[in-house]
Amino acid sequence: MSQTKLTEDALWAERLDIIGDVHGCEQTLIRLLTQLGYQKSAGVFRHPERLAVFLGDIVDRGPRIREALNLVRAMVEAGSARMVLGNHEIHALCYCSAHPSAPGNYLRPHTPRNTRTIADTLTQFAAHPDEWQDHLRWFKTLPLYLDFGKYRVVHACWDEAVIAARSSAYVSEAELVAMADPASSSARAIKRLTSGVEVALPEHCRMFSAEGYRRRSFRAKFWVKAPACLGDLEFQPDALPDEVAQLSVDDELRARLVVYDSAQPPVFVGHYWLSGKPAPVASNVACLDYSAVKFGRLVAYRTDGTGVLNRQNFVWVYVDP
Numbered sequence: 001m002s003q004t005k006l007t008e009d010a011l012w013a014e015r016l017d018i019i020g021d022v023h024g025c026e027q028t029l030i031r032l033l034t035q036l037g038y039q040k041s042a043g044v045f046r047h048p049e050r051l052a053v054f055l056g057d058i059v060d061r062g063p064r065i066r067e068a069l070n071l072v073r074a075m076v077e078a079g080s081a082r083m084v085l086g087n088h089e090i091h092a093l094c095y096c097s098a099h100p101s102a103p104g105n106y107l108r109p110h111t112p113r114n115t116r117t118i119a120d121t122l123t124q125f126a127a128h129p130d131e132w133q134d135h136l137r138w139f140k141t142l143p144l145y146l147d148f149g150k151y152r153v154v155h156a157c158w159d160e161a162v163i164a165a166r167s168s169a170y171v172s173e174a175e176l177v178a179m180a181d182p183a184s185s186s187a188r189a190i191k192r193l194t195s196g197v198e199v200a201l202p203e204h205c206r207m208f209s210a211e212g213y214r215r216r217s218f219r220a221k222f223w224v225k226a227p228a229c230l231g232d233l234e235f236q237p238d239a240l241p242d243e244v245a246q247l248s249v250d251d252e253l254r255a256r257l258v259v260y261d262s263a264q265p266p267v268f269v270g271h272y273w274l275s276g277k278p279a280p281v282a283s284n285v286a287c288l289d290y291s292a293v294k295f296g297r298l299v300a301y302r303t304d305g306t307g308v309l310n311r312q313n314f315v316w317v318y319v320d321p
């Protein structure tokens with residue numbers, strides 16, 4: 001990341017409205033933006049003094065994906081918002097990109113599960129194929145993370161080692177193609193930033209997600225210094241069974257974990273389907289995904305000049321069923 005870029009972004013640090021996973025909830029997003037003081041002018045929502053920052057996952061699942069995507073993109077293109085890529089935008093890019101050296105295949109295979117993830121988006125864009133292709137090209141212009149100096153933004157996990165090893169916050173065409181192999185370093189790096197740390201469940205453990213998929217892994221916290229057991233790491237709505245939560249963290253797992261240092265600037269993520277009243281999850285970590293698309297809340301955090309997380313700065317709207 002160049003120093004110039006950081007300085008330019010740092011000018012906005014105390015005037016950010018960071019917004020969690022939208023997932024096609026356009027009407028809810030309009031209510032939130034209006035509550036935050038954004039107004040539509042010349043077809044674009046803007047705030048006279050502030051910058052909206054979207055944490056990614058605008059697409060999939062919700063009722064008005066096309067409208068939400070057009071709204072957010074118009075803001076980004078007009079300079080009234082920024083956005084980082086979520087795992088669902090990455091999924092869309094890989095699912096919809098033909099594999100250049102394996103004819104008839106895509107960078108992400110069209111398995112029933114992969115197809116189900118993107119089905120609502122493709123259905124809602126079925127009558128607008130050129131527009132969808134254009135959005136895919138636009139996704140490639142978005143960064144994986146943003147550093148505003150006093151605050152940082154990434155979809156799922158700020159992994160300092162992964163970010164330091166990158167020459168850019170953007171996904172190159174070569175990297176995208178490399179993602180066809182999930183074991184490649186590109187795929188692993190991008191997965192780490194957009195999906196976080198996933199810990200495999202023991203073979204005998206049978207857990208199911210709210211959507212009915214069998215869980216093979218659980219999502220882990222990325223800021224715990226010395227976790228003793230798996231329960232110390234669990235960061236997702238469905239609780240681990242007791243006998244799994246009590247398993248100790250072995251050296252192999254310990255080596256894979258990320259520890260976001262408590263001395264680092266506050267970092268904002270989406271991704272984790274939280275519920276309840278929004279609040280920081282650590283002194284310098286805030287998750288803004290409160291399951292809007294499952295009739296939870298669409299949540300924003302309004303930064304101030306302090307560089308410290310404050311409960312009072314969370315703002316949200318409820319989603320009507």
Ligand SMILES: [Mn+2]
Pocket residue numbers: 021057086088270271272289
């Ligand atoms: Mn999401």
